[in-house]
Amino acid sequence: MHMPPPDEGILARREEIVAALRAIVPGEGVIADQVGLRPYECDALSAYRAVPIAVVLPSTVEEVSAVLAWCHREKVKVVPRGAGTSLSGGSLPLVDGIVLGMGKFNRILDIDFENRTVTAQPGVTNLGITKAVEHAGFYYAPDPSSQIACSIGGNIAENSGGVHCLKYGLTTNNVLGIEMVLPTGEIVRLGGKHLDSEGYDLLGLMTGSEGLLGVVTEVTVRILQKPPVARAVLMGFPTSEQGGDTVASIIGAGIIPGGLEMMDRPAIQAAEDFLHAGYPLDVEALLICELDGPEVEVNHLIETVAGIARQHGATTIRVSQSEEERLLFWAGRKAAFPAVGRISPDYYCMDGTIPRARLAEVLAGMQEMSKRYGLRVANVFHAGDGNLHPLILFDANKPDELQKAEAFGSDILKLCVEVGGVLTGEHGVGVEKRDLMPTMFTEADLNQQIRVKCAFDPEQILNPGKVFPKLHRCAEMGRLHVSGGRIPFADLPRF
Amino acid sequence: MELLLPQSLAEAADMVAAALVEERPLSVLGQGGKLGLGQPAAQPTGLSTRRLSGITLYEPGELVLSCGAGTPLAEIEATLAERQQQLAFEPPDASAWYGAAPGQATMGGVFATNLAGPRRFKAGAPRDHLLGVQCVTGRGEAIKTGGRVVKNVTGYDLCKLLSGSFGTLAVMGHVTFKVLPAPEFTQTLAIFGEDLADLAARMRKAAGTAFEISGAALLPAGAAGRSGVGALREHGGAVALLRVEGVRPSVEDRMQGLVGEVVGRSLPHLVLAEESIELWQRIRDLRVLPDRPVLWRLSVAPTEGVAAAKALSGLGADLFLDQVGGQIFAVMDDPRAAEVRALVAGGGHATLLRASDEFRSTIPVFQPQPAPLAALAARVKNAFDPRQILEPGRMTLAA
Numbered sequence: 055m056h057m058p059p060p061d062e063g064i065l066a067r068r069e070e071i072v073a074a075l076r077a078i079v080p081g082e083g084v085i086a087d088q089v090g091l092r093p094y095e096c097d098a099l100s101a102y103r104a105v106p107i108a109v110v111l112p113s114t115v116e117e118v119s120a121v122l123a124w125c126h127r128e129k130v131k132v133v134p135r136g137a138g139t140s141l142s143g144g145s146l147p148l149v150d151g152i153v154l155g156m157g158k159f160n161r162i163l164d165i166d167f168e169n170r171t172v173t174a175q176p177g178v179t180n181l182g183i184t185k186a187v188e189h190a191g192f193y194y195a196p197d198p199s200s201q202i203a204c205s206i207g208g209n210i211a212e213n214s215g216g217v218h219c220l221k222y223g224l225t226t227n228n229v230l231g232i233e234m235v236l237p238t239g240e241i242v243r244l245g246g247k248h249l250d251s252e253g254y255d256l257l258g259l260m261t262g263s264e265g266l267l268g269v270v271t272e273v274t275v276r277i278l279q280k281p282p283v284a285r286a287v288l289m290g291f292p293t294s295e296q297g298g299d300t301v302a303s304i305i306g307a308g309i310i311p312g313g314l315e316m317m318d319r320p321a322i323q324a325a326e327d328f329l330h331a332g333y334p335l336d337v338e339a340l341l342i343c344e345l346d347g348p349e350v351e352v353n354h355l356i357e358t359v360a361g362i363a364r365q366h367g368a369t370t371i372r373v374s375q376s377e378e379e380r381l382l383f384w385a386g387r388k389a390a391f392p393a394v395g396r397i398s399p400d401y402y403c404m405d406g407t408i409p410r411a412r413l414a415e416v417l418a419g420m421q422e423m424s425k426r427y428g429l430r431v432a433n434v435f436h437a438g439d440g441n442l443h444p445l446i447l448f449d450a451n452k453p454d455e456l457q458k459a460e461a462f463g464s465d466i467l468k469l470c471v472e473v474g475g476v477l478t479g480e481h482g483v484g485v486e487k488r489d490l491m492p493t494m495f496t497e498a499d500l501n502q503q504i505r506v507k508c509a510f511d512p513e514q515i516l517n518p519g520k521v522f523p524k525l526h527r528c529a530e531m532g533r534l535h536v537s538g539g540r541i542p543f544a545d546l547p548r549f
Numbered sequence: 550m551e552l553l554l555p556q557s558l559a560e561a562a563d564m565v566a567a568a569l570v571e572e573r574p575l576s577v578l579g580q581g582g583k584l585g586l587g588q589p590a591a592q593p594t595g596l597s598t599r600r601l602s603g604i605t606l607y608e609p610g611e612l613v614l615s616c617g618a619g620t621p622l623a624e625i626e627a628t629l630a631e632r633q634q635q636l637a638f639e640p641p642d643a644s645a646w647y648g649a650a651p652g653q654a655t656m657g658g659v660f661a662t663n664l665a666g667p668r669r670f671k672a673g674a675p676r677d678h679l680l681g682v683q684c685v686t687g688r689g690e691a692i693k694t695g696g697r698v699v700k701n702v703t704g705y706d707l708c709k710l711l712s713g714s715f716g717t718l719a720v721m722g723h724v725t726f727k728v729l730p731a732p733e734f735t736q737t738l739a740i741f742g743e744d745l746a747d748l749a750a751r752m753r754k755a756a757g758t759a760f761e762i763s764g765a766a767l768l769p770a771g772a773a774g775r776s777g778v779g780a781l782r783e784h785g786g787a788v789a790l791l792r793v794e795g796v797r798p799s800v801e802d803r804m805q806g807l808v809g810e811v812v813g814r815s816l817p818h819l820v821l822a823e824e825s826i827e828l829w830q831r832i833r834d835l836r837v838l839p840d841r842p843v844l845w846r847l848s849v850a851p852t853e854g855v856a857a858a859k860a861l862s863g864l865g866a867d868l869f870l871d872q873v874g875g876q877i878f879a880v881m882d883d884p885r886a887a888e889v890r891a892l893v894a895g896g897g898h899a900t901l902l903r904a905s906d907e908f909r910s911t912i913p914v915f916q917p918q919p920a921p922l923a924a925l926a927a928r929v930k931n932a933f934d935p936r937q938i939l940e941p942g943r944m945t946l947a948a
Contacts, residue, residue: 259705411608
């Protein structure tokens with residue numbers, strides 16, 4: 055993985071840059087000493103590290119605006135950072151840039167039960183929003199597994215999902231408005247407490263834009279009333295095909311579960327050894343289906359789900375009989391990552407999405423790769439929406455194993471694209487999947503995305519080196535060649 | 550209008566490229582039923598996607614369908630109905646608003662206009678369901694964005710940008726979208742009252758319960774009289790309508806809970822079952838409003854809806870409120886744009902969905918934006934269509 059070569063001219067101006075930032079953000083808000091910078095050298099994709107020129111921690115939108123305006127004018131690169139939980143290197147610093155940390159934006163600004171909205175500063179954690187409203191029975195639906203730490207601003211940048219997004223949607227379906235600062239320093243508001251956009255849906259574009267288009271300084275999200283009852287069914291199958299078919303039949307029967315998760319044999323084994331949730335160990339696929347809603351609905355549908363599993367040859371079917379048992383069913387799944395971490399010195403978490411019908415084929419392909427690379431792989435799977443998280447087990451202390459794991463991961467993602475899926479379902483492209491973008495998109499596809507980037511950030515100061523495999527100058531992208539005067543296809547039918 | 554009728558995306562790309570050479574702007578349409586929505590911008594030449602028609606993929610178990618942009622909405626809805634599925638965003642039959650024959654909408658037009666029905670606040674708009682697009686930009690280039698899976702953060706979400714862009718950025722040739730199970734049973738709680746503010750507060754309360762209402766509209770007496778439901782007409786006053794959908798035992802249980810929670814002791818109410826489907830279609834298609842030349846849609850925070858509605862009534866409008874009170878559809882004789890737009894000054898937007906060409910050549914149809922945002926939108930337009938070939942002037946008044 056290569057980042058763009060650092061700009062020596064910028065590196066030579068380190069002191070001037072730090073002084074300019076200190077003039078905008080006073081006191082402890084600018085970190086420039088090597089020890090203080092160390093915690094910011096990576097995000098949750100810790101294989102990649104870089105120490106930036108400085109970290110700036112503004113506490114007002116005016117400071118964010120002034121920092122960006124200055125950096126824009128001086129062509130200093132800026133990497134925005136929320137809580138630093140990105141799994142794709144989205145907030146990996148640049149050695150010739152600054153990090154703009156949004157951690158001080160940590161207040162809830164408005165709770166409006168009548169309009170069912172919460173307005174928060176971007177550094178508030180995902181779970182912090184639910185915590186602020188749960189006393190009234192409300193919650194914020196998207197729940198990425200890092201929700202205890204990840205920030206709502208970061209959720210916007212990555213369009214975060216979670217186990218409930220099949221039924222309740224991703225971040226993009228639950229955010230109503232933002233305030234943001236453009237790379238030029240201009241402050242704009244998109245949306246609010248009302249529905250829909252008055253013009254182009256720039257809010258939809260911003261969501262999932264990985265910190266390349268603007269810096270979010272305020273967020274308004276929709277909150278929901280918590281469903282009164284949730285129950286889960288645990289189902290074990292002799293083959294992954296049967297598990298996959300069961301998922302298709304549940305959804306085909308008109309049921310949209312609150313959560314629908316699958317694990318393969320290695321993941322089941324690791325989770326059971328770690329937590330003793332009572333998972334069956336003689337199955338190839340384990341399915342956890344959670345239904346939530348009014349009690350009468352949940353009880354009605356849970357029988358239907360169990361019946362479908364039976365028809366597809368499930369060898370284990372257990373319906374949770376108490377809240378404790380439901381949580382126990384989930385405990386193993388939720389601890390799958392640390393459980394795998396226990397059986398391997400390191401693991402590399404991937405994030406492709408596939409059309410669900412191709413699951414068995416993709417799992418078989420992974421087994422074949424596993425043999426070829428000599429590395430084990432365990433799979434957890436958001437089965438309802440086809441989002442696959444293969445965990446590649448390796449030992450970073452062994453020479454070449456990280457490179458092997460990365461190559462294995464690339465092959466898995468290429469296979470996902472081959473079967474009609476995509477490179478990333480919820481973790482983002484970042485630096486991690488940047489160089490794989492051409493497997494999914496043509497040059498014309500990517501160039502159009504870069505033109506959108508240029509419409510927001512003509513100097514490309516925001517998070518350069520992420521998402522797009524090649525940097526292009528915006529002026530070059532804007533050119534249009536119309537072949538001089540000749541009308542092609544003059545004989546096309548016209549009516 | 551002379552029509553270009555490409556039969557493939559490649560052919561559409563050639564046609565846009567030719568238009569670029571000739572510097573001949575294009576209108577972009579399916580059947581053209583909604584060309585009256587936007588600033589008057591009809592070009593001598595139109596590029597119609599109507600021959601890019603047909604379903605190319607439908608997998609009910611994966612909740613996904615792909616089709617040519619020219620595929621009729623009616624064909625999609627019929628196909629989905631066979632498998633007890635639906636478009637959850639309830640697209641309205643909007644061509645009738647512009648005097649065109651009903652039932653001719655295409656899927657490309659559904660996404661390009663991003664109009665949603667009463668389920669919007671719960672299930673989202675077309676933009677929330679569009680997963681992938683193959684299109685031709687104003688540069689004459691065929692590109693794709695998104696994919697066929699729901700969970701996808703690979704690259705910018707250009708599907709959102711194309712939704713509601715009225716053909717000004719690209720010609721959508723092929724679309725992939727999410728479909729959802731259709732409810733097997735529907736009931737509607739009708740609460741009668743004299744005080745719109747009180748009824749609106751009850752709607753908001755209902756939306757904040759766990760009873761998962763999927764429609765919340767407030768019809769003043771006039772609209773209630775045009776609802777097609779005898780009981781609503783006969784009552785003669787305003788009515789709040791709350792829809793509950795799902796499996797039958799759940800609907801009945803939630804309805805009972807809803808009545809207990811939001812209907813006061815003194816308020817008359819009733820529960821509609823069979824009439825529900827037709828009633829919500831009438832609301833979706835705005836057939837509860839009388840035929841008057843000007844049609845506005847206001848979008849505000851639900852708590853602000855009634856005050857805006859009362860002000861609109863003061864301007865002589867006939868109207869009703871949808872989306873828990875956060876959306877107002879109003880018909881009137883003159884646009885009264887300054888007064889109407891003043892009503893959303895505190896947050897929200899007002900769209901002039903219908904008015905004569907004359908009015909629409911001087912009044913911005915879409916809510917004017919603050920300068921930095923308008924400039925950004927113009928740069929986004931240029932990023933797709935630097936020569937202003939696609940629908941120039943459809944979304945912005947010429948300066």
